[in-house]
Amino acid sequence: MYQFADRMGQVSASAIREIFKALADPEIISFGGGSLANESFPIEVIKEITDQALTEKGPKILQYGITEGWPALRQAYVDHIAKPKGINATVDNVIVTTGASQGIQLLADVFLNPGDVVLVESPTFLGVFSVFNKYFVKCIPVSMDEKGIIVEDLEAKIKEHNPKMLYTIPTFQNPTGRTLPVDRRQKVEELASEHNFIVLEDDPYCDLRFKGETVPNIKTFDKTGNVVLLNSFAKIISPGLRVGTVLAEPEIIQKLTVAKQGADTHTSNLSQEICAEFLNRGLLPGHLEKIRPIYEVRLNTMLNAIQKYFPEGTKYIEPEGGLFIWVELPGKPDVLELFKKAVNDYKVAFVPGIHFCKNPDDGIRHLRLNFSSSSPDQIEEGMKRLGELFSKN
Amino acid sequence: MYQFADRMGQVSASAIREIFKALADPEIISFGGGSLANESFPIEVIKEITDQALTEKGPKILQYGITEGWPALRQAYVDHIAKPKGINATVDNVIVTTGASQGIQLLADVFLNPGDVVLVESPTFLGVFSVFNKYFVKCIPVSMDEKGIIVEDLEAKIKEHNPKMLYTIPTFQNPTGRTLPVDRRQKVEELASEHNFIVLEDDPYCDLRFKGETVPNIKTFDKTGNVVLLNSFAKIISPGLRVGTVLAEPEIIQKLTVAKQGADTHTSNLSQEICAEFLNRGLLPGHLEKIRPIYEVRLNTMLNAIQKYFPEGTKYIEPEGGLFIWVELPGKPDVLELFKKAVNDYKVAFVPGIHFCKNPDDGIRHLRLNFSSSSPDQIEEGMKRLGELFSKN
Numbered sequence: 001m002y003q004f005a006d007r008m009g010q011v012s013a014s015a016i017r018e019i020f021k022a023l024a025d026p027e028i029i030s031f032g033g034g035s036l037a038n039e040s041f042p043i044e045v046i047k048e049i050t051d052q053a054l055t056e057k058g059p060k061i062l063q064y065g066i067t068e069g070w071p072a073l074r075q076a077y078v079d080h081i082a083k084p085k086g087i088n089a090t091v092d093n094v095i096v097t098t099g100a101s102q103g104i105q106l107l108a109d110v111f112l113n114p115g116d117v118v119l120v121e122s123p124t125f126l127g128v129f130s131v132f133n134k135y136f137v138k139c140i141p142v143s144m145d146e147k148g149i150i151v152e153d154l155e156a157k158i159k160e161h162n163p164k165m166l167y168t169i170p171t172f173q174n175p176t177g178r179t180l181p182v183d184r185r186q187k188v189e190e191l192a193s194e195h196n197f198i199v200l201e202d203d204p205y206c207d208l209r210f211k212g213e214t215v216p217n218i219k220t221f222d223k224t225g226n227v228v229l230l231n232s233f234a235k236i237i238s239p240g241l242r243v244g245t246v247l248a249e250p251e252i253i254q255k256l257t258v259a260k261q262g263a264d265t266h267t268s269n270l271s272q273e274i275c276a277e278f279l280n281r282g283l284l285p286g287h288l289e290k291i292r293p294i295y296e297v298r299l300n301t302m303l304n305a306i307q308k309y310f311p312e313g314t315k316y317i318e319p320e321g322g323l324f325i326w327v328e329l330p331g332k333p334d335v336l337e338l339f340k341k342a343v344n345d346y347k348v349a350f351v352p353g354i355h356f357c358k359n360p361d362d363g364i365r366h367l368r369l370n371f372s373s374s375s376p377d378q379i380e381e382g383m384k385r386l387g388e389l390f391s392k393n
Numbered sequence: 394m395y396q397f398a399d400r401m402g403q404v405s406a407s408a409i410r411e412i413f414k415a416l417a418d419p420e421i422i423s424f425g426g427g428s429l430a431n432e433s434f435p436i437e438v439i440k441e442i443t444d445q446a447l448t449e450k451g452p453k454i455l456q457y458g459i460t461e462g463w464p465a466l467r468q469a470y471v472d473h474i475a476k477p478k479g480i481n482a483t484v485d486n487v488i489v490t491t492g493a494s495q496g497i498q499l500l501a502d503v504f505l506n507p508g509d510v511v512l513v514e515s516p517t518f519l520g521v522f523s524v525f526n527k528y529f530v531k532c533i534p535v536s537m538d539e540k541g542i543i544v545e546d547l548e549a550k551i552k553e554h555n556p557k558m559l560y561t562i563p564t565f566q567n568p569t570g571r572t573l574p575v576d577r578r579q580k581v582e583e584l585a586s587e588h589n590f591i592v593l594e595d596d597p598y599c600d601l602r603f604k605g606e607t608v609p610n611i612k613t614f615d616k617t618g619n620v621v622l623l624n625s626f627a628k629i630i631s632p633g634l635r636v637g638t639v640l641a642e643p644e645i646i647q648k649l650t651v652a653k654q655g656a657d658t659h660t661s662n663l664s665q666e667i668c669a670e671f672l673n674r675g676l677l678p679g680h681l682e683k684i685r686p687i688y689e690v691r692l693n694t695m696l697n698a699i700q701k702y703f704p705e706g707t708k709y710i711e712p713e714g715g716l717f718i719w720v721e722l723p724g725k726p727d728v729l730e731l732f733k734k735a736v737n738d739y740k741v742a743f744v745p746g747i748h749f750c751k752n753p754d755d756g757i758r759h760l761r762l763n764f765s766s767s768s769p770d771q772i773e774e775g776m777k778r779l780g781e782l783f784s785k786n
Contacts, residue, residue: 001589001618003557005506008648035457043451050443058436062631064428098491098657105656109527113398130655134502164396196394225394238455240662255401262523263498264491268661269633 007134025347029382032349034174034323035373037298040291041238042283049277050270061269067261068253069096069245070272076279077245081231086220092250095257098267099244100204101127102260103230104167108135109259110252111198116164119157121149123326123356123363125174125202128167137164141358146317148173148180151187158195165198170218172205172322175356175368179320182215189221197226204232204244207288209321210296225249233275235323236288241271292321295372299325301379302371309387323372326353328365329390335367338389346385400527422775425742427567427716428766430691433684434631435676442670443663454662460654461646462489462638463665469672470638474624479613485643488650491660492637493597494520495653496623497560501528502652503645504591509557512550514542516719516749516756518567518595521560534751535559539710541566541573544580551588558591563611565598565715568749568761572713575608582614590619597625597637600681602714603689618642626668628716629681634664688765692718694772695764702780716765719746721758722783728760731782739778 053061068074074091082089097103104127112118114136120128122141132139140161143153149168157163168188170180180188192199201218219229225248232244246256260266278284302325306316313330329335335352342348353366371379446454461467467484475482490496497520505511507529513521515534525532533554536546542561550556561581563573573581585592594611612622618641625637639649653659671677695718699709706723722728728745735741746759764772 002591002642002644003504003589004648005502005504007506008503008651033457038452038456041452041455043447043455046451046455047444047447050447051440054436054440054443058439059431059434060633062434062436062439062633063431064426064627064632098661101655102657109398110401111396111398113400127655127658130651134652134655196396198395234457239457240453240455242657242659242661249395251395255397258401258523259527262494262520262527263656264495264635265520266635268491268635268664270663271661 007136028343028347028349029374029378029385030349031369031371031374031382032351033373034370036235036239037291037294037372040294042278042287045278045283046238046274049274049281053270053273053277057273061273063269065266065269065272067257067266069094069267070269070276072280073243073272073276076276077231080279080284081245082247085217087217087229087247089247093247093253095246095253095260096267096272097244097246097260098242098264099234099239100202100230100232101131102263103244103246104128104131104200104202106246106256106259106263107165107198107200107228108132108137109263110255111164112137113164117161119154119161119163119166120358121168121173122359123175123353123366124167125169126355129358139358141362142166143362144176144178146178148178148184149188151184151191154188155191158191158197162195163197165200166192167200167202168218169202169205171203171215172208172319172324174205174322175324175351175353176326177317177319177322177324178326179215185215185218186221189218189227192226193224199227200230201227202230204230204235205322207236208292208295208323210292210299212320219247225252228252236284237275237278241268241274243267243271243275295323297376298371298374298379301376302369302383305380305383305387309384309391311387311391314390323370325369325371327367327369329367333365333390335365339367342386342389346389348382348385350386400529421736421740421742422767422771422778423742424762424764424767424775425744426766427763429628429632430684430687430765433687435671435680438671438676439631439667442667442674446663446666446670450666454666456662458659458662458665460650460659462487462660463662463669465673466636466665466669469669470624473672473675473677474638475640478610480610480622480640482640486640486646488639488646488653489660489665490637490639490653491635491657492627492632493595493623493625494524495656496637496639497521497524497593497595499639499649499652499656500558500591500593500621501525501530503648504557505530506557510554512547512554512556512559513751514561514566515752516568516746516759517560518562519748522751530557532751534755536755537569537571539571541571541577542581544577544584547581548584551584551590555588556590558593559585560593560595561611562595562598564596564608565601565712565717567598567715568717568744568746569719570710570712570715570717571719572608578608578611579614582611582620585619586617592620593623594620595623597623597628598715600629601685601688601716603685603692605713612640618645621645629677630668630671634661634667636660636664636668688716690769691764691767691772694769695762695776698773698776698780702777704780704784707783716763718762718764720760720762722760726758726783728758732760735779735782739782741775741778743779
């Protein structure tokens with residue numbers, strides 16, 4: 001009966017929703033989502049900050065706020081996140097969003113016409129497909145190797161498709177955990193300047209590094225204003241608060257502000273104040289020191305379990321941080337079928353690799369395993385069950 | 394240098410932004426925005442609820458949530474808001490949004506193709522223009538009299554334009570303060586069923602009624618599922634928390650969920666839990682009893698001041714609630730010019746009526762005055778100054 005818009009035909013209830021359903025089943029050990037460790041949340045300090053904030057500036061927090069973002073948070077982001085990363089920015093370079101997803105959507109609003117081409121890593125974050133599909137743009141996959149995007153293929157795709165945008169997660173990529181080396185980052189920036197497209201550098205995982213050296217953001221090489229950096233408080237403080245940032249040239253920030261005004265007026269002041277005060281109290285570095293070992297133990301438990309339980313010939317990269325391991329099963333596995341069996345018969349969830357790919361070959365034998373949201377015991381048990389299933393294959 | 398999307402040419406930095414700038418000037422008495430009385434916020438109880446929520450369910454609140462909304466809030470909305478309004482609903486009829494603006498945008502996502510027609514009241518909430526413009530739809534104004542939308546004109550516009558949607562604020566309309574009588578509401582529903590378009594019933598002000606009888610929602614007459622009801626916690630608890638709801642048939646809610654997943658994943662869990670617990674503690678009725686008199690005094694102060702200070706021949710309707718008075722000045726005033734003088738020379742802000750109109754005739758001699766965000770003393774002083782300016786004219 002209802003006449004829905006054409007764009008809704010482009011958007012399928014994405015795999016994320018099915019995974020969330022599996023997550024909601026308490027019987028299932030889930031390596032499917034991207035949830036954080038419940039033990040990692042700084043609940044006590046958030047309680048204290050909230051109490052103080054409502055006491056000292058209650059009416060300001062509960063009143064309408066500014067579309068660009070809570071002034072204290074824009075400044076705190078510049079001081080405590082952008083500058084330590086070597087990015088020279090002022091508050092005029094920043095808009096606060098309700099998370100990276102909103103940042104992507106607002107940038108699509110601002111830059112993308114129907115028919116435009118967006119280059120994406122293959123595989124990539126599956127959420128971007130549902131956003132970009134709504135805008136009737138073409139997502140063209142760029143090939144990756146174990147270090148991330150292959151710049152020769154990127155250059156070929158640029159020449160072939162004249163893209164408006166490249167969407168990339170250069171650090172601990174979702175779903176592969178891969179990190180792009182510095183020379184390739186420089187090359188990406190050079191290509192963007194030369195061919196005048198926007199690099200959307202989505203960087204939510206960078207601070208969850210357990211070993212190795214920090215690699216500078218693509219944004220640090222930006223001389224022409226073509227790089228837009230998304231950061232998020234989801235992985236470093238809390239995803240439930242829904243706070244992220246976009247860092248870009250003021251001209252872009254102004255357009256994003258107009259788009260956000262229509263989208264939701266502004267982000268929750270209380271959520272923003274919590275993040276601002278967390279940064280301004282200087283709590284982030286210590287908090288990261290505290291939570292990284294939680295995740296490192298889980299990562300190592302999962303890596304060991306792959307070796308112990310998964311069939312011979314299983315391939316994977318050991319990530320130096322982030323939330324995910326990308327696993328390639330040997331032979332010609334039917335991973336979608338294995339997913340069903342895993343959930344129904346073995347009560348373990350993961351995400352089949354194919355959901356992350358425009359080019360099925362890049363994920364057909366693969367699965368994404370999340371190690372952050374399960375305890376080491378659950379990881380051991382779940383991986384044992386998966387190993388049993390995969391070895392039968 | 395940047396190649397922005399075509400839709401951004403359709404969206405001007407709306408008048409709202411200019412007004413927010415005037416609002417930010419502490420020297421200015423502002424009747425321009427739609428802010429709430431700072432005295433009206435239940436700060437202490439929100440502090441207590443937040444503390445208890447973080448203590449008892451901290452990890453759940455700080456973790457990722459569900460796109461459809463915090464389960465406790467969906468249920469509390471059904472029990473404490475929908476049902477008391479005589480609307481038979483379950484949680485499957487509800488999605489939580491970050492406020493009415495997001496509700497409008499998600500419904501545009503779900504229903505509107507480029508070229509579609511949306512009927513709007515003339516004048517109407519100016520924020521809808523920036524949303525609908527982004528979707529390349531045509532906004533066609535429907536005439537109003539002092540009771541709201543004129544159903545004969547609505548019927549004529551339906552036959553002429555075959556609309557996909559009618560956007561209406563039937564109670565204490567923004568900007569006019571008008572309330573649509575029950576017989577017209579029934580007629581609107583009948584026309585929607587007969588001609589199969591969506592009625593977007595935006596109802597954020599309904600609970601700020603100071604006198605007169607409650608008028609049932611258009612949604613209460615809905616037999617075919619064509620009416621979609623937007624409610625908001627902005628005016629009854631706090632706008633800064635960014636929480637609203639959409640109530641519709643489950644088929645529509647499912648599509649909205651897909652659209653929201655791409656837009657922002659979910660609404661802040663903490664904001665949602667605050668609203669849920671506020672409702673579940675049964676605090677809303679008492680809170681409304683407490684805040685209504687604050688606004689009623691301000692409304693009456695402003696109405697008296699119009700009579701005392703504004704030039705003879707000034708026309709206005711006495712609203713029975715809401716946040717706004719719609720004033721028509723006598724003669725042929727240049728209201729845009731008066732606005733500049735008011736802000737610069739008299740340090741008082743309002744919104745020129747023309748910003749709310751597709752059809753300039755419906756607002757060219759008009760201004761919208763907000764009485765909720767200034768104290769009675771400020772209202773007295775600001776109106777005196779405006780009266781002086783307008784009488785010179």
